[in-house]
Amino acid sequence: MARFEVKLPKMGESVAEATITSWLKEVGDTIEMDEAVVEIATDKVDSEVPSEVSGTLIEILFEKDAIVQVGETIAIIETSADVNPTTVAKTVVEEPKEVQEVEKTIEKAAEIVATPILKTSDSGKFYSPLVRNIAQTECISMEDLENIEGSGKEGRVTKEDILQFVANKKSAPKTTNKEVETPKKVVESTPKEQPKVPVSVNGGDEIIEMSRMGKLIAKHMVDSVQTSAHVQSFIEIDVTNIVKWRDKVKDAFFKREGEKLTFTPILMQAVASTIKKYPMINITVDGDKIIKRKNINLGMAAALPDGNLIVPVIKNADQLNLVGMTKQVNDLANRARINQLKPDEIQNGTYTVTNVGSFGSVMGTPIINQPQVAILALGAIRKVPAVIETTEGDFIGIRQKMFVSHSYDHRVVNGALGGMFISTLKDILESWDLNQDF
Structure with missing residues (x-):
C-alpha cells in the first residue's frame, strides 16, 4: 500500500489560495482516478479537484470553509498502485507568545458567549474561520471587523491583522467617566444615526439568500459605479x-x-x-x-x-x-x-x-x-x-x-x-x- 497526497493545485499565476466549499467524498470512500474529491472556490470561480490515483480516502486534513494555500496537502489517499509514497509532514512555526495565547483561547471559544460573526459581510468581505473565531472570542463586532484594513489578497483580513487590532484595543488607555462625560447641549445637537428601515415581509413573500458569487458580483458592480464616471x-x-x-x-x-x-x-x-x-x-x-x-x-x-x-x-x-x-x-x-x-x-x-x-x-x-x-x-x-x-x-x-x-x-x-x-x-x-x- 502507498499513501498519496492530494494537494491544492496551482490555479493560475495570481491565485495563491482557495476556500474548501464541500467535500465530495468521506473518509473510507473508494475513489477512482480523475474522480472529483473536493469542491473549492476562489474569489472568482468555483471548481473541483480530481484525484490523480485510484484508492481509498483515509484522511481529510482541512474542514469545510477552511482556506488552503496552493501546494498544501488537503487529503491522503491509500492506493495499491505503484506511486511514489509520501508522508504528511506538519511544519511547526514558532509564533510569538501572545499569538500562542490567543490561539489557545480560540480552542475554548465554544465556552465564550460572543457576537456571531458572518462568513461574508453585507459589503461582500470574506472572513476565514480562524479570523471569525478570534473575533468571536475577543467579542469583536461585525462593525469593528469591517473597519479593519486587511493586508491579505484583495484586502482580506488576515490572522496578523486581527491580532494587531486586538493588541491595540487592549493597550488603548482607558478613559474615566469624567473624560467621556458629554455636555447636555452637545448631546442634543449631535445628529443621531438613522437606523436602517427593516424590509417588510408578508406571508406570501419568499426570502432567498444570495449566493456567494451573487454577493461578489453585487459588490463588484457597486464598486465600479463608485469608482468610474x-x-x-x-x-x-x-x-x-x-x-x-x-x-x-x-x-x-x-x-x-x-x-x-x-x-x-x-x-x-x-x-x-x-x-x-x-x-x-x-x-x-x-x-x-x-x-x-x-x-x-x-x-x-x-x-x-x-x-x-x-x-x-x-x-x-x-x-x-x-x-x-x-x-x-x-x-x-x-x-x-x-x-x-x-x-x-x-x-x-x-x-x-x-x-x-x-x-x-x-x-x-x-x-x-x-x-x-x-x-x-x-x-x-x-x-x-x-x-x-x-x-x-x-x-x-x-x-x-x-x-x-x-x-x-x-x-x-x-x-x-x-x-x-x-x-x-x-x-x-x-x-x-x-x-x-x-
Missing part, C-alpha cells in the same frame, strides 16, 4: 453583409473546423482590431497614473445556469484569426456553462464585450468591469427598413442592423475617443467582404 455612446451598424456571408459559409466552416460559426467571434475579432487602432482604450487607472496594457485580452461575458454572469478572457485576441477566435469563443462559452473554467481564464482582461442581444435586448448600458475603463454591449441583430443610397437615388430596403453601446470611464476616456472607437468598429463591420474566405 460612466458615460455612454451609441451607434447603429449595418451588418447585412456579415449575415449573408455567415449564412453562405457556416456549413463549410463546420465541416472543415468542427466548430459552429456564430456572430460572436466575428464581432470579437472586429473589436480586437479596433482596440489595436485605439490603444488608449486598452488601459487601467492606478491612482493618478494610467497603465497602457501591451496585450489585448478580451473579456466575454457569459451567462451561467444560475443566472449569474462570468467573464472568461480571450488572451492576445488581436493575434487570432477567425478560426482561432471561433475555437476560443466556443470553448470558453461551453466550459463556462458547466462551471469548468480555470481561475486564470477569467483574469487579466483589458476590455470586455457583453452580448445583451442574446436576451432580445436592442441595446444596454453595461457597467465597466474594473479595473478596465470601457465595455461594449452588442444589441440584437434585427431586420429593419432603411434608406439605401445609390447613384440612381435613394430607396427603402430591408437591412440587418444592430446597436452597440459603449460605456467608458470619463475620468480618462473623453467623448471623442469613446465615439471614434465605435465609429471605427462600425466601418470595419460594414466593409465586410462577401467574397472573402475564412
Whole structure:
C-alpha cells in the first residue's frame, strides 16, 4: 500500500489560495482516478479537484470553509498502485507568545458567549474561520471587523491583522467617566444615526439568500459605479453583409473546423482590431497614473445556469484569426456553462464585450468591469427598413442592423475617443467582404 497526497493545485499565476466549499467524498470512500474529491472556490470561480490515483480516502486534513494555500496537502489517499509514497509532514512555526495565547483561547471559544460573526459581510468581505473565531472570542463586532484594513489578497483580513487590532484595543488607555462625560447641549445637537428601515415581509413573500458569487458580483458592480464616471455612446451598424456571408459559409466552416460559426467571434475579432487602432482604450487607472496594457485580452461575458454572469478572457485576441477566435469563443462559452473554467481564464482582461442581444435586448448600458475603463454591449441583430443610397437615388430596403453601446470611464476616456472607437468598429463591420474566405 502507498499513501498519496492530494494537494491544492496551482490555479493560475495570481491565485495563491482557495476556500474548501464541500467535500465530495468521506473518509473510507473508494475513489477512482480523475474522480472529483473536493469542491473549492476562489474569489472568482468555483471548481473541483480530481484525484490523480485510484484508492481509498483515509484522511481529510482541512474542514469545510477552511482556506488552503496552493501546494498544501488537503487529503491522503491509500492506493495499491505503484506511486511514489509520501508522508504528511506538519511544519511547526514558532509564533510569538501572545499569538500562542490567543490561539489557545480560540480552542475554548465554544465556552465564550460572543457576537456571531458572518462568513461574508453585507459589503461582500470574506472572513476565514480562524479570523471569525478570534473575533468571536475577543467579542469583536461585525462593525469593528469591517473597519479593519486587511493586508491579505484583495484586502482580506488576515490572522496578523486581527491580532494587531486586538493588541491595540487592549493597550488603548482607558478613559474615566469624567473624560467621556458629554455636555447636555452637545448631546442634543449631535445628529443621531438613522437606523436602517427593516424590509417588510408578508406571508406570501419568499426570502432567498444570495449566493456567494451573487454577493461578489453585487459588490463588484457597486464598486465600479463608485469608482468610474460612466458615460455612454451609441451607434447603429449595418451588418447585412456579415449575415449573408455567415449564412453562405457556416456549413463549410463546420465541416472543415468542427466548430459552429456564430456572430460572436466575428464581432470579437472586429473589436480586437479596433482596440489595436485605439490603444488608449486598452488601459487601467492606478491612482493618478494610467497603465497602457501591451496585450489585448478580451473579456466575454457569459451567462451561467444560475443566472449569474462570468467573464472568461480571450488572451492576445488581436493575434487570432477567425478560426482561432471561433475555437476560443466556443470553448470558453461551453466550459463556462458547466462551471469548468480555470481561475486564470477569467483574469487579466483589458476590455470586455457583453452580448445583451442574446436576451432580445436592442441595446444596454453595461457597467465597466474594473479595473478596465470601457465595455461594449452588442444589441440584437434585427431586420429593419432603411434608406439605401445609390447613384440612381435613394430607396427603402430591408437591412440587418444592430446597436452597440459603449460605456467608458470619463475620468480618462473623453467623448471623442469613446465615439471614434465605435465609429471605427462600425466601418470595419460594414466593409465586410462577401467574397472573402475564412
